[in-house]
Amino acid sequence: MEYRLADRMAGARGSIIRDLLKLAGEPGMISFGGGSPAPESFPVAEIRRSAEEILMKKPAAMLxxxxxxxxxxxxxxxxxxxxxxxxxxxxxxxxxxxxxxxxxxxxxxxxxxxxxxxxxxxxxxxxxxxxxxxxxxxxxxxxxxxxxxxxxxxxxxxxxxxxxxxxxxxxxxxxxxxxxxxxxxxxxxxxxxxxxxxxxxxxxxxxxxxxxxxxxxxxxxxxxxxxxxxxxxxxxxxxxxxxxxxxxxxxxxxxxxxxxxxxxxxxxxxxxxxxxxxxxxxPAYEKHIAASCALYREKSRLMYDEMKKCFHPAVRFSRPQGGLFQMVWFPEGTDAMPFVQEALKRKVITVPGSAFTTDPDQPSNGVRLNFSLPSQEQIVAGVRILGDLTHEMLKG
Ligand SMILES: Cc1ncc(COP(=O)(O)O)c(C=O)c1O
The missing domain is CATH 3.40.640.10 (Type I PLP-dependent aspartate aminotransferase-like (Major domain))
Known part of the structure; x- marks a missing residue:
């Protein structure tokens, strides 16, 4: 049938990030694309213990x-x-x-x-x-x-x-x-x-x-x-x-x-x-947050230091003080989309800045990188691939 959608859905768009995440599971792929926290930071033992305890004590209320x-x-x-x-x-x-x-x-x-x-x-x-x-x-x-x-x-x-x-x-x-x-x-x-x-x-x-x-x-x-x-x-x-x-x-x-x-x-x-x-x-909560921050500090610094070493000097980025993301900016007027597409061919997922603007059809010179999910080895390998690409794209 031909669906007559509500007017409010006319401007609704899917998330390019969720589409990219589907690729992240492919073998050999390095993903700087998503916004997921590090799985190694999950408080698995505490969650398992408290879920079990609560289900034992109050099964009916929980369900x-x-x-x-x-x-x-x-x-x-x-x-x-x-x-x-x-x-x-x-x-x-x-x-x-x-x-x-x-x-x-x-x-x-x-x-x-x-x-x-x-x-x-x-x-x-x-x-x-x-x-x-x-x-x-x-x-x-x-x-x-x-x-x-x-x-x-x-x-x-x-x-x-x-x-x-x-x-x-x-x-x-x-x-x-x-x-x-x-x-x-x-x-x-x-x-x-x-x-x-x-x-x-x-x-x-x-x-x-x-x-x-x-x-x-x-x-x-x-x-x-x-x-x-x-x-x-x-x-x-x-x-x-x-x-x-x-x-x-x-x-x-x-x-x-x-x-x-x-x-x-x-x-x-x-x-x-x-x-x-x-x-x-x-008391485990505070310790858990401190451990997560320590992990992200390490990953973020590694990504930043590697970028300093490998990226073309015309690419701008600052050092994050927290959170999960690092944005990089090509010189004003550059469309970063070809960079994102070429990186994907080389098995590194990044997200184009245009995905985060009010008009995703307009080019953006930004690219978002996530440092929480990839391992340290993946950060080093992925940033090297991206670094080579920045030099290729900005040469001449
Ligand atoms: C700024 C911001 N707000 C909200 C959310 C939604 O997160 P959740 O629904 O998982 O709490 C996210 C997730 O990445 C986010 O980055």
Whole structure:
């Protein structure tokens, strides 16, 4: 039959990254393409032990429907954790447990994006969330990223537009750029949002994975008027297969978010919410985060050092202080797509910067590399292949 799809699906696009990931399993392939955490970082023993224990103690409750707002002890332990680590106050805020950070974006769009409404995003930004905003009929407006966060002058012009649904940003160890928005810019963004009455959607799945430099306070910790919706996830700090994330927002929004969740998937996995609570409240959690950071520090430095040695000097890149990504930039005006395609022929997966822009059909001079998933040997071998390619492409 000829399907008459809803108007809101007209702008919806698939993720090129998920397509590339299918290739990653092919023999001999080195993948810098995905955004997956290192499997060797997974707290397998702790998760197995707590899942077994909980299933033994409360089998029926674990297999029964749960409540939409999430497992109450996990909501409480998250409040304590986020107050301590991110300085977020829960006097006026609430937390809802959702099925990963992706659902945080989906439900925020469900609540706030009208058909044709403008969603302002960093340029580049995370393709998964941009696709969620598009699927509710949102029109994306990108504001160029600089190493210390978005260009504030351009942001102000964007904020002055009518019908802005919200400004979506990933201020810490951004996906894809790896950049962290400075404290000054975070304050300025919050002030501008007040001036133009814009809602902020702060996404922070990588914040705990800092392996260098000083912690920068979240915008949510500066929020005095309920203007910031804050998303977090256990995908990168525990394991993405658990599908547990969380959203923090002013308590006036609680019922609306709860209803949005009920209409989507009723509630998140009961068993895994219990597992997350057990792990988050155990002394093993802090040790696990420290070990993950140490692992990513090593991998990130190795990738950076190898790139310094092997890449053509005209290719720009900075040294990440946390997270999972490293972006490289060819000289302005270069289309990085032929590089990505040729790298793929040589069995190295990278992602073109165009995948992270509001118009993926426009060329980009950027390429995203992930350093968490590949082994150290793969990082060395893969960067050498990419390095040769940079010299071939930029010669003459
Ligand atoms: C910035 C950002 N937000 C959200 C997500 C979604 O993650 P998850 O749904 O696994 O929590 C990702 C995943 O890579 C991400 O990079």
């Amino acid at each position: 029964q429907y749960g409540i939409s707002e999430g497992y109450p002890p996990l909501r409480e332990s998250l409040k304590a954790h986020l107050s301590k680590t991110e300085g977020i106050s829960f006097e006026d805020n609430e937390v809802l447990i959702l099925s990963g950070g992706q659902q945080c974006a989906d439900l925020t769009a469900k609540l706030f994006v009208n058909l044709g409404g403008t969603v302002i995003v960093e340029d580049p930004s995370f393709v998964g969330c941009m696709n969620a905003f598009r699927s509710y009929g949102g029109k994306l407006l990108g504001v160029k990223m600089q190493e210390d966060g978005v260009d504030l002058e351009k942001l102000e012009v964007a904020f002055a537009r009518p019908q802005v649904s919200f400004f979506y940003l990933i201020p810490t160890f951004q996906n894809p750029s790896g950049y962290t928005t400075s404290l000054e810019k975070r304050r300025a963004i919050y002030r501008l949002a007040i001036k133009y009455d814009v809602l902020i959607f702060e996404d922070n799945p990588y914040g705990e994975l800092r392996f260098e430099g000083e912690h920068v306070p979240t915008i949510k910790s500066m929020d005095e008027d309920g203007r910031v919706i804050y998303a977090g996830s256990f995908s990168k700090t525990m394991a993405p297969g658990l599908r547990v994330g969380f959203l923090v927002f002013h308590k006036d929004l609680f019922n609306k978010f709860k209803i949005a969740k009920q209409g989507t998937d009723v509630h998140s996995s009961t068993l895994y919410q219990h597992v997350c609570h057990e792990f988050l409240t155990s």
